[in-house]
Amino acid sequence: MQPTLTVAAEDGRPVAPAAPPAEAALVLRGLTVSYGESAAVFSVDATFPAGAMSAIVGPNGAGKSTLLKAALGVVPRVSGEVTVFGTPLASARDRIAYVPQRASVDWDFPTRVRDVVEMGLYREAGLFGRLSGARARRVAQCLDRVGMADFADRQIGQLSGGQQQRVFLARALAQEAELYLLDEPFAGVDAATERAIVEVLAALRSEGRSIVAVHHDLATVRDYFDHVLLLNVRRVAEGPVATAFTAETLEAAYGGRLSTSHVGEILPAGGRA
Amino acid sequence: MGAEFVQISLTPILIGIFAAVACALPGNFLILRRQALIGDAISHVVLPGIVVAFLVTGTVAALPMLIGAAGAALLAVVLIEAVRRLGRIEPGAAMGVVFTTLFAAGVLLLERTDTASVHLDVQHALMGNLESLVWLEATGWRSLMDPAALAALPEELGRIAVVCAAMIVLTAVFWRWLTITTFDEAFARALGIPAAAVGLGLVIAAAVAAVAAFEAVGSIIVIAMFICPPAAARLMTERLDRQVLWSVAFAALSAVLGYVLAGYGPLWLGARHAVSAAGMIATVSGVILALACLYGPHRARVGAGRDAG
Numbered sequence: 119m120q121p122t123l124t125v126a127a128e129d130g131r132p133v134a135p136a137a138p139p140a141e142a143a144l145v146l147r148g149l150t151v152s153y154g155e156s157a158a159v160f161s162v163d164a165t166f167p168a169g170a171m172s173a174i175v176g177p178n179g180a181g182k183s184t185l186l187k188a189a190l191g192v193v194p195r196v197s198g199e200v201t202v203f204g205t206p207l208a209s210a211r212d213r214i215a216y217v218p219q220r221a222s223v224d225w226d227f228p229t230r231v232r233d234v235v236e237m238g239l240y241r242e243a244g245l246f247g248r249l250s251g252a253r254a255r256r257v258a259q260c261l262d263r264v265g266m267a268d269f270a271d272r273q274i275g276q277l278s279g280g281q282q283q284r285v286f287l288a289r290a291l292a293q294e295a296e297l298y299l300l301d302e303p304f305a306g307v308d309a310a311t312e313r314a315i316v317e318v319l320a321a322l323r324s325e326g327r328s329i330v331a332v333h334h335d336l337a338t339v340r341d342y343f344d345h346v347l348l349l350n351v352r353r354v355a356e357g358p359v360a361t362a363f364t365a366e367t368l369e370a371a372y373g374g375r376l377s378t379s380h381v382g383e384i385l386p387a388g389g390r391a
Numbered sequence: 392m393g394a395e396f397v398q399i400s401l402t403p404i405l406i407g408i409f410a411a412v413a414c415a416l417p418g419n420f421l422i423l424r425r426q427a428l429i430g431d432a433i434s435h436v437v438l439p440g441i442v443v444a445f446l447v448t449g450t451v452a453a454l455p456m457l458i459g460a461a462g463a464a465l466l467a468v469v470l471i472e473a474v475r476r477l478g479r480i481e482p483g484a485a486m487g488v489v490f491t492t493l494f495a496a497g498v499l500l501l502e503r504t505d506t507a508s509v510h511l512d513v514q515h516a517l518m519g520n521l522e523s524l525v526w527l528e529a530t531g532w533r534s535l536m537d538p539a540a541l542a543a544l545p546e547e548l549g550r551i552a553v554v555c556a557a558m559i560v561l562t563a564v565f566w567r568w569l570t571i572t573t574f575d576e577a578f579a580r581a582l583g584i585p586a587a588a589v590g591l592g593l594v595i596a597a598a599v600a601a602v603a604a605f606e607a608v609g610s611i612i613v614i615a616m617f618i619c620p621p622a623a624a625r626l627m628t629e630r631l632d633r634q635v636l637w638s639v640a641f642a643a644l645s646a647v648l649g650y651v652l653a654g655y656g657p658l659w660l661g662a663r664h665a666v667s668a669a670g671m672i673a674t675v676s677g678v679i680l681a682l683a684c685l686y687g688p689h690r691a692r693v694g695a696g697r698d699a700g
Contacts, residue, residue: 153479192580208583216581223575227423228631237571240582245567273629273689289578299581 142204143168143297143328144189149198151181151188158184161198162353166330167345168203168296171323173333175363176349177372182332183219183301185349190216190299202297212241215295217286219302225275231285232257232270238292260291265314280311287315298322300331304338316342336376336384339363394531400650402526406548407612407646407672409555410604414616415642416558417597419635422621423573426482429471429594430617432490433601434610436467439497446504453546457606464598467493472591521608521650521668524548547607554603561596562635569593570631608669615673616642623680626687645676 144166151159159181166172174182187193189200191207202210215238235257236249243249249257261267264284274282283303290298298319304312319329319342333339339346339359346363348354348371355367365381414430421427437460444459467489475485528534528543535541562569572579572586579586601613624637649672654665 187577190581192577211581211583214581216578218575218577222577224423227574228625228629228634229570229574230630233570233630234574237575237578237582240567240571240584243567245564 141167141169143170143202144299144330145199145201146185146189147199147201149185149188149200150196151184151193152196153184157196157351159188159349160352162349164347164353164356166328166347168328169323169326170344171319171329171331171342172345172347173331173339173343173359174347174349175333175336175339175371176354177375180350180371182349186299186301186330186332190214192216210297213296215290215293215298217290217298217300217303220279220283220286220305222301225277225282227274229274230270231261231266231272231274231277234274234285235260235288235292238289241293257288257292260288261285263291263318264288278308280307283307283311284314287318291318295327297328297330300329302332302334305334336368339384394529397529397531397534398527399525400654401529402545402548403521403524403668404647404650406524406545406551406607407521407650407668408643409548409551410608410612411616411620411642411646411672411676412639413551413555413558413600414597414604414613415620415638416562416635417593417600418617419621419624419631419638420569420573420593421597421617422625423631424482424590424593426486426594427618427622428483428486429468429597430601430614432467432471432486433464433598434605434613435490435494436463436497437602437605437610439463439493439500440466442497442500442504446500453606457602460602460605461599463493464602465595468591468594468598472594476587521672522654522665524607551603551607554600558596558600561592565589565592608672611673612669615676616645619673619676619680620645623676623683623687626683626689629689641676641679645672645679649673649675 142165144164146162146164149159149162149164150157162185174185176182184193188195188198189207191200200207203213236253238260239247239249239253239257243253247253258267258270261270264287266281266284266288269277269281269285274285277285283306287300287303290300300319303315303319307315319331323329331343333343340363343359345357346359347356348362348367350371354371355362355364363385365385368376368381368384418427418430421429440459440461440463441456442459443463444455447459448455470489470493471482471485474480474488475482478485524545524547526534526540526544528540530540568579568584568589571582572584572589576586576590579589597617601617604613604616620638620641621634623641624634627637628634650668652675653668653671656671657664657666
């Protein structure tokens with residue numbers, strides 16, 4: 119933690135107050151990503167606490183998914199540092215699980231539900247490790263946790279959107295990670311699936327694991343999450359939901375795109391100052 | 392199935408099988424990655440490679456031609472990947488830009504240098520010369536144990552056998568990398584799998600298979616075998632491991648059936664001459680694909696598009 123802060127400070131940018139190292143699951147310092155000539159994410163600092171559920175919220179094109187992918191090294195970053203539980207990303211891959219956007223893959227792919235979940239065992243099984251026995255039982259348990267035990271032998275294209283999202287979550291569970299990064303886990307899923315996913319994530323949190331999710335539904339931020347990063351290419355606000363998710367910060371992140379009445383629905387109590 | 396079969400038919404059939412399987416194996420993954428046109432691209436790109444190899448060496452011997460073709464194929468593969476990644480466009484468009492440019496460069500080279508006087512046989516490039524790859528030194532099945540006769544096997548057989556074996560080994564060894572990166576590249580990168588290297592390695596392997604097969608059996612088979620057996624196999628199963636096995640079976644079946652039909656089919660129909668074996672092999676693979684489209688058990692979902700359900 120300390121050396122990265124020093125480097126960030128040398129850039130002459132304001133540095134966010136650092137949380138104590140033991141409490142930070144994911145720390146971003148000066149993270150910048152560009153597609154072509156314009157910055158998709160510009161110099162973002164964020165500290166996602168351990169053992170909590172954090173949301174990344176912002177308007178379309180704010181760079182939410184890009185931020186998540188850059189934090190994982192899935193897309194290259196122009197500059198900035200990523201620290202996971204106090205260590206560099208490269209040495210923390212075994213401790214991270216990633217759930218990409220459901221629409222980012224081809225669900226016609228010739229593979230079964232159980233084969234997808236087995237992909238979550240790659241870090242421990244490697245290229246040649248056996249996937250039978252105890253590992254096969256773990257795959258079955260993960261499918262059971264998301265309510266998909268009966269679908270293990272289905273081809274993935276035969277599932278509904280919500281079922282596909284559960285399979286992706288089961289794959290992440292198989293990784294038995296400490297930090298779960300999810301990209302729009304509730305996008306296009308049915309209400310039952312949303313409840314099931316929230317339950318699984320809450321159970322993970324109660325086990326002391328950390329969750330960071332890109333989230334699009336402002337109405338449920340307060341119900342689901344402890345911590346929030348409001349993003350619009352740059353960092354707009356960050357902190358506990360109670361203090362960082364307010365009418366002012368939403369206005370700053372979304373500009374004129376949210377009507378006053380809409381904000382009233384999102385923040386029924388307290389939040390409006 | 393006696394001495395004459397071993398002399399005349401055994402080696403062409405084996406070469407046909409090896410070439411078909413070598414192309415079909417990477418074809419499975421190329422189709423799922425929507426890069427199936429790479430076979431088409433490589434077979435066009437081979438032309439400038441051959442012309443340059445001739446300009447440099449002054450001969451039309453097999454080895455320099457092969458090296459030139461392989462070099463051009465690798466150059467094309469690197470250019471396609473570069474255009475795709477730097478331009479952020481879909482693979483088909485990158486291939487279209489690169490292979491037409493390189494093919495045009497090949498034609499230009501051919502016309503602007505004195506190579507135009509060299510006999511470049513279009514028929515040979517398209518159809519190969521499978522029927523001529525015979526084993527005249529063989530006297531029967533026992534020749535398979537005879538070192539002297541084995542030494543006289545067509546060189547093409549050894550080369551395509553090695554390439555085919557390499558494709559099988561590579562597919563088996565890198566199976567998990569290939570499946571995970573093909574299905575979900577972002578997830579693969581998050582796992583620390585070198586997804587870009589896997590993608591590049593796949594197209595390079597495909598290029599090697601294409602050039603080796605091109606030499607023995609011509610470009611028609613190369614283009615057909617990258618696409619037809621894997622596409623037909625996709626319609627037979629919902630599991631990738633089984634799809635790959637089906638594609639190998641279809642590729643081998645196309646090679647055997649195509650060779651036999653080309654040799655004997657016209658005679659059965661009352662004609663006097665055999666037709667091109669390579670052309671018939673490609674035709675058979677197309678017929679198998681058509682049958683799979685009509686009767687394959689899992690044909691309904693293909694083409695339903697992304698984000699279905």
